Amino acid sequence: MPPERTEVQVRPGVDSDLVALTDIYNHYVRETPITFDTAAFTAEERRPWLLSHPEDGPHRLMVATETASPGTSQRILGYATSSAFRPKPAYTTSVEVTVYVAPDAGRRGVGTLLYKALFEALAEEDVHRAYAGIAQPNEASTRLHERFGFRYVGTYREVGRKFGRYWDVAWYEKDL
Known part of the structure; x- marks a missing residue:
């Protein structure tokens, strides 16, 4: 019996x-x-959080789904967002972006599909630059962001404490 064919689609997130x-x-x-x-x-x-990402405007939520066969429900594989970078008015043309993929859906190009759709949607918006903070180490996320043209701009050293240790966050930016 051949393996079940699946198709990944990206669409705006819904309730x-x-x-x-x-x-x-x-x-x-x-x-x-x-x-x-x-x-x-x-x-x-x-x-x-969900309601802060409408289907239009600079703050978006894109969702990757997989449908195994006609008539089956869609399984969510991951999501990408663009959110306010900082709350002050002068920052409105900057967004912070992030992508999360289901733990069993990695290495399938889901993050790439999500960012492609997100940046296509943002191309029509009044957004100048995107920023991404990547807790270190995270080689997969670093590679994804560099593939989309993000440039490394600096690292906040030991900025967060979780699981009993301090973590660095590397910051990247991309012109939009």
């Missing part, structure tokens, strides 16, 4: 994605230093 997106994020909260959140969230606690 019905919230539980799956929260589950993906909570994996990184509980198991990795990739995010500096230290306590898992409920889906309702994450709702304001």
